[in-house]
Amino acid sequence: MDGPVEDIHLAHAAEFFLKQIAHHNDALDLSLIRRAFEFAANAHKNQYRQSGEPFQVHAVEVAKILAELRMDTFTVCAGLLHDVLEDTTVTHGILSAEFNETIAELVEGVTKISHIPLKNTEEVQIETYRKMLVSTAKDVRVIIIKLADRLHNLRTIRYLNAAKIDRIAHESLNVYVPLAHRLGMAKMRWEMEDIIFKHLHPADYERLLNKVVETRSDREKEIEHVRALLTDLVHKNNITARIVGRPKHLYSIFKKMSSGKSFEDIYDLFAIRIVTEEVLDCYKILGIVHTTWIPLQHRFKDYIATPKSNMYQSLHTAVIGPQGRTLEVQMRTEEMDRIAEEGVAAHWVYKEETGHSERVKWLKELSDLPRDLTNHDQFMEFFKIDLFQSEIFVFTPKGDLIQLPKGSTVLDFSFALHTDLGYQCVAGKIDGKAYPINTVLKSGVTIEIIKAKFQTPSPSWLNWVKTSKAKRDIRYWLKQKSFQHTVALGKELFEREVMKLHIEENITEKLQRLFPHYKMEDMDQFYHAMGNGDIPILTVLDRLFPEKHLFKSKNPSFLRKLVTRKRKSASQSGLVLNSTEGLPIYFGKCCQPLPGDKITGYLIKSKGVEIHRNTCTSGMMLMEKDSQQVHIGWDPSVALNYKIKLQVIAYSGRYLLSDITRAFSDTLTTILHAHVKQIGTLAYHTFLVELSNRHHLNKVVRELRRIREIRKISREMIFKEDVYED
CATH class of the missing domain: 3.30.70.260 (ACT domain)
Incomplete structure (x- = not known):
């Protein structure tokens, strides 16, 4: 009978596994982990992977990865059990009773992030991503387990058929690699990228690997020479430090070569990492490096003072090193080094934080993406936009530091502070000087937002923002708010013209009589049409009060003048006014707009529409004086001087x-x-x-x-x- 024999094999396997993980973290509760090991082995009994290995092997490898990250006991247990809810008859209740509710919740969170089926609609993919983000936002350990699961799946991807390899590799590159990057888990990200590279671009991978192997011996000798030189300099200054060469992984070399750089240019760089015990020692070593070799301007970065949002901290510099070759040097503490490679997993160990850490609050924001966003490409743009990009650091007038993606604008900054501030943003003072809302920001500047209560978003704003929050807020306003805003604008413009005619009677009933003529159903629809310029206000007033002869008077009223001047100015200015019919047009003398310039119109009470170039501060300041922006463009059919x-x-x-x-x-x-x-x-x-x-x-x-x-x-x-x- 093989029952006792199987039990002996299971006991030996468990003992060997426990010794391996205890080596990485001596604080683990090995008795609880043994129970999870045995429970998972029994649950997955007679289940095999495509490689032919027992399914339990995968569960054990995932748990090992988590132990190497020094994750806590509950996370390692959940790694062993992560597939039992999906692939066996075990339920959430059984897990909770057998272990505890935390482990059961972690396993259920991973289970909800199920793999995307091969034949899948875009909507199902979107909902899968959303579930992953929601689960992770509750407890960040969920995504750490899922990333460990995906890493081991990639390590064994060669056993799958070509179609599955292609799907899993692309999904990993588009979703899991950016998440690992955003969580600061660089070591895991690098390994995933290289495996994906090997299977998606096998010829390029082999060619690049051979080049690296060919040059490795000479390169290692040169790096060892630099390392020995730095070790001597550091020790002479009584600083304890660990100095190592920093290897470049294949996929990063491939990406740089794809952008036009040669292998020799990329691989010619020496990269050294110096790991110290104290933060102050990092700055002392920086001084030593800069006095030993000539530093390269604009290559110094202080991520210790201003950490990246994925928790990364380090000093970066580049110098002209031995033999005139560029030497890149990173300086950080042991804790920073672990966080740099293991990210949120290491931070969990050091700070013993819960899953609701402020460090990963962006996951909650990402999981709140608009529910009506069902276009796959649009969703992936939102999904990845905050995951995989460089950052800049800017300041509010009070000195608060704001982190934004590289390429962010004044408009992005305003939405980062508050949604309503973004909606009312008309310009920004960058280090005291006014700039338009689409100005791209640089690190280190101080920004003050100039706002106006009558400012509103326009579709063009979507081209001027980089962050998913700004894009989300603008899309929401355009969809939900623009109708109400146009209704209010139409009503205000209509009532303003009625007042100029000195009409005091209530004209709502008269307007309702015009519904059939204009094919309107209610007042909001009518005001919206007038605010949008679809129905000229003067035409409506002429129908309501024909006795006033608005278009025939020998002594034209202000309204008559507006229409006359509008018609005249339309032909004389070469402009097309898309809304607010019946207004004269003036050109700003300050900025002298020309056809071909990007322009904005500003509706000014008792004057008309004043045209300014988009970069003109005088125009932007008009928004602070309660003027209203008007959509306007050049008429290509009109040729004027x-x-x-x-x-x-x-x-x-x-x-x-x-x-x-x-x-x-x-x-x-x-x-x-x-x-x-x-x-x-x-x-x-x-x-x-x-x-x-x-x-x-x-x-x-x-x-x-x-x-x-x-x-x-x-x-x-x-x-x-x-x-x-x-």
Whole structure:
């Protein structure tokens, strides 16, 4: 009878497993883990994987990975049991009774993140990702177990058929690798990436592996020379440190080569890591490195003072090392080193934090993605946008540090502070100077948001933001709020014009009589149509009060003037006004817009619509004075000339003015006025010229640039000049 023999084998296997994991963490409760081992072995009895191995082997390997991460007893037990709810008859209640509710919850959390079936709809994929995020947001140990599970599945992926290998590899690259990165689990991420690389690009993998092997011996000798030199320098300064070479994994080399860099350029870099006992020693070693070799400008990063959001801390620098080769040096403490490689798992051990750590609150935000987001590509954009990108660090006026993805704008910053602030953002003061909302931010700047209560989001904002929060908030407003906003705008504009006609009666009933004519069902729909410009307000008023002869009066009212000037300005300005019918148009003298410039219209009470370039601070400041933004664009069918002031600064020369006027003549540009002022050797020319559009301006600038004496050409603006310098 083989029952007793199997029990002996099981006991030996359990004993061997317990010795292995105790080596990594002597604080584990081995008796509880033994029970979990035996329970899982019995539950998975007679179950085998595609490799032919008993299923229990996979459970044990997952638990080993968790033990290597020094996870707690409950997590290691859950690793052993992570498949019993899905693949056996064991229930949540049985697990809870046999062990405890925490272990049962962890196993159930992993079970809910079930693998995505091969034939799967996009909606099911989205819901799978969402479940993973929700489970993880409750207890971060869930995703650590799932990542260990996925890592071992990748280690044994070679036993699967080609279709499954392709699906699992791509899913791992798109979902699990970014999650490992965001959780700071670099060691696990690197191994997953290299396995995926090997199976998705086998030829590239083998070719790159051979190149690395060929150059390894010489490279290791050079790194050892640098390591010995640094060890001597550190010890002379009475600092205890561990100094090691930092290997580059294959997938990172492949990615850099894919962007156009050669293998020699990438692999020529020396990378050294110095691990110390104290934070102060990191800065002392930085001083030693910088006084020994010449540091490279703009390559120093202090992630100790400003940690990355995945908890990573280290000092980074690059210097011109021995033999003139670039040497990259990282300096951090032992604790920082573990967190750098194991991320949230190491942080769990050091800080004994619960699953609701502030460090992983982004998971909760990510799990709250809009429920109506069912387009797969859109969801994956939201899903990955906060997972796998570089970061910048900026400050509020009070000195609070805000972390944002690289490429974030003023608008991203405003939404990061508060959703309502984002909705009302019209500009931002960066280190005291005003900039438009789509300005890309750099690390270290201080930003103050300029807001206006009448500001509202527009679809173009989605092109100006980087963070998923900003995108989510803007999409929500556009879908949920724009209708109500347009209704309110239509009502306000209508009532304003009624007041100008000195009509005091209640006209709601009269408006309702027009419903059939305009095919409206209620007042909100009517006001929305007027606010959107679909129904001209003046046409409605003319139907309501024909006795006022709004379009026939010999002495036109203000409304009559508006319509007349609108019609006139539409043909004279070359603009298309998409809403707010019946308003005159004015160009901002401060920024001198030209067709081809990106522009914004601002509705100003008792005046009309004033047009400014998007980069003009005068226009943005109008929002603080209760003006309303209006969607407006250039009419390509209208060809007109516009008066623009250009400033040209040049070194004085005998034929300079003649050359400049010839440049204007060659580009068919009319000079209306010219002024020259001499200051030292420089001549400051101001020209008032007629230009047809931005393209015409660019032609003029190119022609002027041919004149060697010219140093600077600018279109004058209050906010920010268009500058063309040599």
